[in-house]
Amino acid sequence: MILKEPTSVEECVYFTNRIIGKGKVRAWVLKELCPQCKEGLMGKPKDPKTGKTKIRADNYECPKCKYSAKIEEYEDTLTCSINYTCQHCSNEGGIQVLFKRKKVQILDEETKSKKTAYVIRFQCQKCSQNIDITKKMK
Secondary structure, three states: OOOOOOOOHHHEEEEEEEEEOOEEEEEEEEOOEOOOOOOOEOEOOEOOOOOOEOOOOOEEEOOOOOOEEEHHHHHOOOEEEEEEEOOOOOOEEEEEEEOOOEEEEEEOOOOOOEEEEEEEEEEOOOOOOEEEEEOOOO
16 A cells, blocks of 8 residues: 655654564555635644643644644544554554544563553554554653
């Protein structure tokens, strides 16, 4: 599957490039047009004093018409594009999945204990094994 790759991170809501085991994953979610004016790209609001994006804002805003939508409403409509090399069978492929994080139990390699983490989960198109992109842990 041929996916449209972003030219800069500025046009993305989410972007990551990771090595998972013996495999690789590059995932991105492109910003979508405003549902109201159909002109501006929805994004986090900017601070009027500094001009920087408010990272912890709880809504997305259109820069043209100032239409605002809650994070949950907006992110549930987005699609995550993923280019990957499977860590199990070394198959290279591309896939699009809904941008929904699920809470999953994973094994922490360092402490050998189970932890819960938010992941974007998809299956390899060849071997059907689950591949997880975890949210960065602290």
